[in-house]
Amino acid sequence: MGTVGGGTFNVLQRNAAEIARRAGRGIDVAQIATRHPNPACNIGVTPTTDDVFEVVNNPEIDIVVELIGGYTLAKDVVMGAIANGKHVVTANKALIAVHGNEIFAAASEKGVMVAFEASVAGGIPIIKALREGLAANQIDWVAGIINGTGNFILTEMRDKGRTFEDVLAEAQALGYAEADPTFDVEGIDAAHKLTILASIAFGIPLQFDKAYTEGITKLTTADVNYAEALGYRIKHLGVARRTGDGVELRVHPTLIPADRLLANVNGVMNAVMVNGDAVGSTLYYGAGAGAEPTASAVVADIIDVVRTLTTDPNNRVPHLAFQADALSDLPVLSVEDVETAYYLRLQAKDRPGVLAKVATILSERGINIESIMQKEAEEQDGLVPIILLTHRVLERDMNVAIAALEALDDIAGPLMRVRVEQLN
Numbered sequence: 001m002g003t004v005g006g007g008t009f010n011v012l013q014r015n016a017a018e019i020a021r022r023a024g025r026g027i028d029v030a031q032i033a034t035r036h037p038n039p040a041c042n043i044g045v046t047p048t049t050d051d052v053f054e055v056v057n058n059p060e061i062d063i064v065v066e067l068i069g070g071y072t073l074a075k076d077v078v079m080g081a082i083a084n085g086k087h088v089v090t091a092n093k094a095l096i097a098v099h100g101n102e103i104f105a106a107a108s109e110k111g112v113m114v115a116f117e118a119s120v121a122g123g124i125p126i127i128k129a130l131r132e133g134l135a136a137n138q139i140d141w142v143a144g145i146i147n148g149t150g151n152f153i154l155t156e157m158r159d160k161g162r163t164f165e166d167v168l169a170e171a172q173a174l175g176y177a178e179a180d181p182t183f184d185v186e187g188i189d190a191a192h193k194l195t196i197l198a199s200i201a202f203g204i205p206l207q208f209d210k211a212y213t214e215g216i217t218k219l220t221t222a223d224v225n226y227a228e229a230l231g232y233r234i235k236h237l238g239v240a241r242r243t244g245d246g247v248e249l250r251v252h253p254t255l256i257p258a259d260r261l262l263a264n265v266n267g268v269m270n271a272v273m274v275n276g277d278a279v280g281s282t283l284y285y286g287a288g289a290g291a292e293p294t295a296s297a298v299v300a301d302i303i304d305v306v307r308t309l310t311t312d313p314n315n316r317v318p319h320l321a322f323q324a325d326a327l328s329d330l331p332v333l334s335v336e337d338v339e340t341a342y343y344l345r346l347q348a349k350d351r352p353g354v355l356a357k358v359a360t361i362l363s364e365r366g367i368n369i370e371s372i373m374q375k376e377a378e379e380q381d382g383l384v385p386i387i388l389l390t391h392r393v394l395e396r397d398m399n400v401a402i403a404a405l406e407a408l409d410d411i412a413g414p415l416m417r418v419r420v421e422q423l424n
């Protein structure tokens, strides 16, 4: 009965009649495991317990809805429910991304469903779109803003000049952030979600440990403003792309041309772009976090499960869209094998000839410069910010160039790099 649990209870009550007309029967909340009452809910006479395993073992319950979070207790609840032959609905992307292969195998063995629409992009029905609506396609890439807290922080920094810490505190108060908000700002939550999207898009096992994960904590207001001056916005993006060699799986801040739809997704809103060979580019947009937007996805999953209660388990939509025995071993690529354009920000000492040295280091490594911006020396430290946009280059080659640039006497401190995506 936390943020999402409370929202789920309220939506089930408020829309009970419509839900019953859709599901073909009424859906009752038989029992709630809760440690604290949720002031936003009037649970009336619904039985409660402080022992989650009472719910897991309650013979009257068909569907266990796990909205606790985390990998430990939540895993015991989900595996226990499956072992008892109950269907599971969860919003827990951490659990699915890390233990999903094991959970789905157990569920298939028992002939039960595990539904997890709320785990990715909150209320946006992206899993349904990928798994069912786009089932005809070879998916080429998926790119999305899939952490509401991070997008809220970047938007408020850009629009109102607010500080990172100030906006994060507000996101926590609004119930958007994870129990441990470093999951949001260090990109772990987005990597969990991207792992799930990639498996469904490409038919590969869940491989969270292979995802490249970078958060938004190193970005400065200056970077946000320089990107703006260059005609770009900085967004925290998850990208999963099929190449000739395998699958790119990466989460990082990204410069996107300011006129792209994804560049204009603001606040707690999420958006996922999916490119399929038949359909072309499609875009899914909506609230990525919050009590009722997330509950919308949880309740839709409950309805889906209710509708399939009577169907042959072998004819249900597979958990990862592809049949479990037909997953592919397409490798997840190292981030060093990824090719993108780059935004680089260097702090140069105010001496003549620095720009020429920088350009030489890049050109010696075959890295072409798209544009250069040199600012006035900063008052406090006398350092001159140099901002570069490069053409596309392999990450492994860019790493070598960056090491050479950082070794220059004329360059102070580490260099800032942000990958650039055109998203055409």
Ligand SMILES: NC(=O)c1ccc[n+]([C@@H]2O[C@H](COP(=O)([O-])OP(=O)(O)OC[C@H]3O[C@@H](n4cnc5c(N)ncnc54)[C@H](O)[C@@H]3O)[C@@H](O)[C@H]2O)c1
Residues within 6 Å of the ligand: 001, 002, 003, 004, 005, 033, 034, 035, 036, 050, 051, 052, 067, 068, 069, 070, 073, 091, 092, 093, 094, 118, 119, 122, 175, 176, 177, 178, 179, 288, 289, 290, 291, 294
């Ligand atoms: N908040 C969102 O916008 C959002 C969106 C999508 C997915 N999610 C996911 O949904 C899940 C829940 O997130 P939340 O934001 O509602 O968190 P929350 O902290 O508001 O709620 C979790 C609840 O679990 C309860 N709980 C913990 N241990 C328990 C136990 N032993 N018995 C009974 N209750 C127990 C806590 O008291 C709390 O009320 C997480 O997996 C989260 O990642 C959240």
Ligand SMILES: N[C@@H](CCO)C(=O)O
Residues within 6 Å of the ligand: 119, 121, 122, 146, 147, 148, 149, 150, 176, 177, 178, 184, 189, 288, 289, 290
């Ligand atoms: N903490 C997550 C919740 C939704 O999954 C976010 O901010 O996107």
Ligand code: NA
Residues within 6 Å of the ligand: 117, 118, 119, 120, 121, 122, 123, 124, 125, 126, 127, 297
């Ligand atoms: Na969703």
